[in-house]
Amino acid sequence: MAARAEYDVAIVGASLSGCTAAILLGRAGARVALIEKRPDPKAYKRICSHFIQASAVPTIERLGLYEPILAAGGLRSRFHSHTPWGWIEPTETREAFCLNLRRSLLDPMLREAAAAQPNVELMLGQSAERLVREGDAVTGVGFRDREGEEREIGARLVVGADGRDSLVAELAQVKQKTLPHNRLAYGGYFEGPKPRFWPDGAVWLLDPDMAAAFPTDGGQVFYIAMTHKDRAPEFKADPERALVEHVAGVPEPPPIRESRCVAPVIGKIDMPNRIRGPIAPGLALIGDAALATDPIFGVGCGFAFQSGEWLADSVSPALRGVESLDNCLRRYRKRHRRALGMHARLIHDYATGRRFDPFEQAIMSTAVRDPQAAALFEAMGTRRTTPPRLLLPIAGRIAVTSARRLARA
Ligand SMILES: Cc1cc2nc3c(=O)[nH]c(=O)nc-3n(C[C@H](O)[C@H](O)[C@H](O)COP(=O)(O)OP(=O)(O)OC[C@H]3O[C@@H](n4cnc5c(N)ncnc54)[C@H](O)[C@@H]3O)c2cc1C
Known part of the structure; x- marks a missing residue:
């Protein structure tokens, strides 16, 4: 029989969404187990251009991470969009500024903040493998610890923050819609002359392909190409060359040819859009586990922060014992759908690789x-x-x- 410990909340996945929810739930007085399969506290997501949309900046401020992100070299950044009709320029509005910090710095910072939260226990190197149920309701998580021993956590709420291929969602058998995605994404870090709009980012909407230059900390620029999947052989054969040629070929190109690639160019070819019913009895999904979209519009990090915050705020009354958990979970689902439902539909529709309507x-x-x-x-x-x-x-x-x-x- 697996050893069992009791918490208010068990969160699977200690990345952006999981750490956000853990910090805010811990602050609200809940006892939180934050379970992460990777053992290294400095582990980070490798394929991401980490342009954090302005919508998530208030959440980052609330987490107390806005100043630390800037102190770590993160950039306040807007974006200029090149369209077939010319440039769309950003405004000076304070609320329009986004943030950009490499995930190699951002993820450990967030995890450290979660671990420092008094009510949160960060459990690294523990891989969730099964859900514990009583009737219809999820009441805990079974996982394997670093020594390979089976363990179990009982919790009033289990949270899947385990990314786009969420095992928690699969085990809970929540409703899922998978929609086609016909673009690949390859990107890499470069050092060299600063692109024209530095520290702002630039996006080339090439209808239907895309290219972008995202300035980030350390004076580096993350260049990324998103093209139809039929170009996969070219990108697989020589990722750096294909990336440089694609980005250098856009109108008014940034100085990628004059720059030096400082880390291997990496990419992802299969990224189906997934949308999942974000709740079930005793369970909620946040971040990519709830909604994983085409990365072309750079929304996943922001949505991960925001959905972590919405869940924490929605369920806190239930954890204080003043409202039923089912009510609180329905409130979270409503907020998630209202805020992200139409964004998701539009992104999923464009992800087919179609041209602008x-x-x-x-x-x-x-x-x-x-x-x-x-x-x-x-x-x-x-x-x-x-x-x-x-x-x-x-x-x-x-x-x-x-x-x-x-x-x-
Ligand atoms: C090419 C590309 C470019 C992107 N660019 C941008 C961008 O510019 N801006 C933007 O906003 N978004 C971007 N994204 C999307 C962004 O990376 C994700 O939306 C974001 O990381 C989601 O965060 P998350 O916390 O939900 O999940 P993740 O960051 O995927 O984290 C999931 C965590 O769960 C852990 N885990 C998984 N399974 C288990 C288990 N069984 N037990 C325990 N732990 C487990 C993992 O180890 C990981 O730590 C991009 C994505 C791609 C692919």
Whole structure:
């Protein structure tokens, strides 16, 4: 029989979403077990361009990590978008600034903050293998410790923060939708001349391919190419060469040819979009475990921070014993769906590799000329608002700029 310990919450996965939820739940007074399969406290996610959208900055501030990220060399960064109609420029709005810090620094920083939280026990090198159930409800996690011994944790709430291939979601048999994703992503760190917009990032929307330059700490730039999967043989054969040629071939290219690649270019070819019902009795999913999208729009880190925060805030009343856990979990699901549901639909639709539709073309061609439309485009891109809230204002800007153009003709 496996040794068993009792906690309020057991979180599987100590990356961005898991550590966020652990810190905030610990602060709210819950006893948290944070279970991570990798034994090294400095482990980090290797394939990620770590451009953290502005929508997540308030969460990072609340975690007390905003200043430490800047002190570690992280950059406050906006993005300039090159479209077939020209550049869409960012605004000066304080809320529009995103953050960028390499995951090799960000992940250990977050894990250290979680481990320092008095109510949180970080358990490294422990791989979750099964869920414990009573009737329909999940009541614990079974895992194997570093010595290979089977152990068990009982918890009022089990949280899957274990990424896009979530074993917790699979074991809980939550509803899952998998949607096609037809783009590959290859990226790498370069040192050399600073790109034109430094410290801002630049994204080339090549319809339907994409390239980006994300300045980051240490004076480095993460260049990334996202193209249709039919170019996989070229990228597999010589990743660095394919990346450099793709990025150097964009209009008004950044200085990748004059730069030196400082770490092997790595990539991922199969990244199906996954959306999962984020709750079940006694269980919640956060981060990529709840929603894993095409990385082309750089939203996963931000959504991981935010969903960790939404879960912690939603379930705290249940853990204090003032509301039922089922109610609190439904509140989390509602918040997750409201905030991310339409973003996910649009991203998943574009992930098929299709070209821009007429409405997207109208938005971008208007935003190139009209600063108010550009501000709306930025609010959407930085995920500070939801698509339905933008629909009317952006349609208004399209109408105004079209009318002005006609009047001039
Ligand atoms: C090519 C690429 C580029 C990207 N670029 C960006 C970008 O610029 N901006 C952005 O916002 N997002 C980007 N993303 C997405 C981002 O990397 C993810 O959305 C984010 O890391 C999700 O965080 P998470 O905490 O949910 O999961 P993860 O970071 O995937 O962490 C899951 C954790 O769970 C642990 N784990 C897994 N299974 C178990 C188990 N059985 N037991 C215990 N522990 C377990 C893992 O070891 C890991 O620590 C990119 C992704 C890719 C692929």
